[in-house]
Every structure is written in C-alpha cells, then in structure tokens.
Amino acid sequence: MQIAIASGKGGTGKTTVAVNLALALSTSHEVTLADCDVEEPNCHLFFSGHPDEEIVTNPVPEIDTDACTLCGTCGSFCRYGALIVLTDRVLQYPQLCHSCGGCEIVCPTGAISMRPEKAGVVHISKPKPSLSLISGTLEEGSIHTTTVIKAVRRHLLRENLVLLDAPPGSSCAAMETLKDCDFCLMVTEPTPFGLHDLTLIHEVTEIFNIPTAVVINRSDEKNNDVDMYCTAHNLPVLMRIPFDRTIALMQGSGEIISGQDPVWRERFVRLGLQCLALTGAR
C-alpha cells in the first residue's frame, strides 16, 4: 500500500503531515516513510539515528583517448551539450548528461564506454522498530532528480504501508513519485495560492486515476474557496490543522507533535485509518 503526501506548492505542511502520520501509524502498522522530495529532503530532520548510505549513480561517458580520433560524431549527436569535441581533446560536462547512451552508440571507433557518476544518495534508517525511513538526497548541482527518486522507490516493499513525501509541484519529479501510488493525500492551505496549487496537483492525480483526500493546514475557517473546491470535486477533507504558534515552534525545532501530544497522535492515527479505508485496504 503506497500513500503519497503531496502538495502543489511547497511549505504547506506536507512534511509535517507525512512525519506525523508515519509516527502515529507505526504504533499499529509496519510503516516505511519514503522522502521523495530529494531536492529538499526534510523528513530525516525529525528522526535521530545513523543511517546506512547508498550512493545513487547514473552512467556518463568515459573516453578512451587512445581510441578516440576526435571525429566529432559524439559531440554533434549529444542534444544536451555534455560532450564537446575540440581540436586536441574531448571536453565533458557530466552535469549536463542525461545518460541516454547515445554517444557510446554513435562512436565509430568504440572509444566511449559508460562510467557511474554520483547523482545523489539514499539514506536508510530505522528510527523505531516498526518505522523505516528511506530518504533520497540529490547531489548539489545535479539534474537527475528522477534518478534519485527511482532509487528511493527501489527500496519500497509492496507489502508494507509506505508513506511517500512527494516533491512539490506537478513536474516530472512529482509524477515519478505519484505514478504507482494507491492513494494521494493532498495538503493545502486556505489561501488563493493554496487553492491554485491544489488544482494543479489534483490534475496530476486524475491523470493517474489515484483516489485522493485533502488536509487543510493553517485553517481558521476564514477562506472557504478551498472548501468549495473540495465540495465541488467530491474531495473529502480529512483534517484541518489550525495555525498555532506551538505547532510552528515544535516543527521549527525538529519535534513531532504527535510524538508529544496524545490528542494529536489520536488525530493522526484517525487520519491514517481514514486514508486506508478510502483505498479499500485496512
């Protein structure tokens, strides 16, 4: 069972919901929390422990200078500008390479082979006996966001209850995270931005035909546009989190509210069970 926690824009409290939900559900289920927001992974900040590390790589060309005739074929083929053939050498820009393997195929002298280049890391830890954390981190300056998300996804077991902290937006990275999920919990806030971005992420879930529900953060009932959208589109609103300095302070100092406050723990357990019920599982 895979449940994505997503939001059209950042900062809506997506990670707060993911972390709290994971902790609350881990009292009754074997839970895996997967941080797929690899450009800005934050889930690990809420848990201590020494994770195992796996390096994520993608193949980039390596040139055998003895075999290379500087003919320029690879340079003209590469649409990403990752190989530049000069008069005396081939310059490489591994950070521009999409790892398509085209240069290796077109090279007439077989001078090109592929070597692994670091795209990021996956950290694997077990903050609690019933809670695993799989967290992807993109290497700074790398463009291979989806490569790292795929690497995180390879660690996820179908039989476990998996919560995925999705990247914000509706880009290819968000799509990569959402595509095999059974359910999506959309976190938004009652502002014009929140509504606009909720519609974007809702569109994505409709492309994949994933059932959804909504959590409204910083909800003090003033703005009803988000509620009206949810009603009009038959989206159940499963939770409202009021704006509260205590919650903000806790979050800001890396504490998890459902780990501290039994009332919130109960609320998040209920949220989790409602999600599971909506997917048809239990």
Added chain:
Amino acid sequence: MQIAIPASGQTINDPVDTRFGRAPYVIIVNQESGATTTLSNPYAAESGGVGPRLVQLLVQNQVTQLIAPRIGGNAENALVAAGIEVFLFEGSGSVSSALEQFKAGKLVLMIGKQ
C-alpha cells in the same frame, strides 16, 4: 585570425547579442581579409549545454578570438580548453562598433593569456 561576435541579426550593423550561447547568429570576421561569414546558431533555442556546443562550432570554424558581453560557466571552461581568447564587450552597440573598439585595443581580455 578569425574573430567571432554573437549577434542579434545577420549583418555587422546588427547589435551584439547580450547572450553568447543563445544568440541567434554568430558573425565571424577574418582579420586579414576583412571577410565576414554569418553562422546561424543551431543551438539558440535548445534546452541545455548550448554554450559549450557553440564553442565546438567556433572551433570547427577555426575561430581563435571572441568578443562577447556575458559568458556562462560551462562555455567559459570550453573556451579556455579550446584556447579561444575572449574580449569583454559590456556596452550596447553594433557588431561593427564592437570590432572597431577591439581594433583600437579598448576591449579588456577576459579569457586567455595577457
């Protein structure tokens, strides 16, 4: 010696383009004969790595010097590796006026040996 200038149009009376990799044209001037050649930049609208790819094109056209306002980091590496000297042109103006300033020794060498 061939010198290249990124340009917004096809002639030396057109303005110098403020971008190197994405300029629509590159005008190449042979400094001995004064002959000019206009290349249309095939990478102007492409998504990435356009600077280095344009350097590759310059190398293929035996360019050894370049006048440009702004160079990205990737293109800079390629220009250094290719041994192309780059002269900074910060104002606005036509390709021909940039060339005149270059000939008068008014442009600062940005990349290359002093």
Added chain:
Amino acid sequence: MIQIAVVSGKGGTGKTVITGAIGSLLSGRVVMADCDVDAANLALIIQPDIDTTEPFFGMDRARIDTSLCNLCETCIESCRFDAITRHEDYVQVDPLQCEGCGVCEYVCPSHAITMVPHTCGEIRTGHSRYGPFIDGSLFPGNGNSGLMVHDIRKRAREIAPDIPLILVDGPPGIGCPLISAVTGCDIVILVTEPGSSGRHDLGRLVTVCRSLRSRMMMIINKADLVPKGTLALQESAKEWDIPILCEIPLDPGITEATRNCEPFTRKKSQATVILKKAVDHLKQDLDLT
C-alpha cells in the same frame, strides 16, 4: 538591465508574496517575471491583464511512423528512459518519459522515427498596475522547466527594453530550473524563514548560488516565529558572508493582503515599513534612485 532573482530553496517561505511586494514598491520601473513554472502564483498577487498566451515547446520528442515501423524493437532496447512500449501491432512513445535524446531515431533501421517539437506548456505576457508581467506554466508532468525559465527571462528582457529592472520570482529547489533562474542575475535574494528545515535547505541553495557566482542577500521572513531559529540564520548568514537585507515579522497585514490577492505593501503595516526601507536600500545599491 539589472536582474534580481528571488529564491527560497524550500517552498512556503513567502517568496512569491515578497516578490510581489518588492515589485509593487518598484512600480513603473520593473518587469516582473514568474519563473516558478511548476506553480506560477505571482499573477494571483499582481493581478495582471494577460495580452498574449503562446505555446511553449520543450525538447523534441520521438514520433514513430507506424507505417514504416517493422516492429523490430531496436528502439525499445536502446531507450534508457523506458519511454517506448510494444503493443500488439505497434510501438508507442510515452511523451512523459521521453527525454528527447534522439537515440531511437539513430538506431531505427527503417527510419520510422523522427524527433518533433513538443508543446509542453504556455507562456503568458501581460501588464499590471506595476508594469509589464510575464509568466509560464508547464502542463502536468512535463520536464524542461529549466528551458522554460530561460525563455521567460529572455522574453522579460525583450518585452520592455527601456525598463531598467527585471524581478524574477524563482522556482523552488536547487535543480535545473533554479540554476536557469539564477544564472546571470545581478542579485539573488534568498527568502528564508527560521526553523530547522528552512536552514537545512538554505545551505544547499547557497552552495549552488555560490557556484554560479551570484551576489546574495537574505530576507528572513516570519522572523519572530522561532527566535532561536532566526538567531541561527543570522549566524549562518555571517558565516556565508551574506548580508541580511531585512527581517520581516509575522504580520496579520500580510495574511490579509494575500487573501485579498494584492501586495501587502499597498497597506501600511510593520512589514510594509520594513520592506520599503530594504527596497530603498536596494535601489541605492543598484543606482536606481
């Protein structure tokens, strides 16, 4: 032409709200460009009238001419993005998976594959009471946001060449679109907020901006929310040698204005006074007075 990018790394720090407010304070002398192409929100604050909407083409995509295809599957074997699927009597390209590398076109023995332009979003231009406006939005699931950011910035330079300043609302993250938004900007304003996640993301963002040789300034938003966090941010700023442009407190005026879809600087509040002072400082720094 001076270009300023407002970025935040992490979302939700108030980047767009602050961009809109800075833009309104520079009214008449600024082109605003929303480069947060996955969730373009600046228009909600600026309320521009849209004059043109144009399709945006990303990287080419592979197209298979089924009448020439002999179903040999060479393309499927060669595609590293698993973008081509075999059906009963034809093969199909998934445009969401295709990255436009052109390998399939090269390997196809029957020349059935060509690379064709692919519409993946739209770019809008318009004008608001503060000046020209431009934004872009990608259709869901489309990549190439870096290219789109580049295109928006290019049009922002062309739309009003006599206006001295371009203000870029940058995308979140530290990936390709962020790099495209920041490259070549004269000043990068980092909008951050206190709290452990905020600081963590900021460090990664600073590394990337530094590698692009950007001159950085910092705005600490919601500065009174987690006092300890603000202190930590001030220390980090010192360590990175980044000046703090201003600290904006939690201000009900900001929430109210955002709900009403307008820049908070249109009404007098503590936050307005602070930001106005910061923008005056910025104008002096940039010789815009």
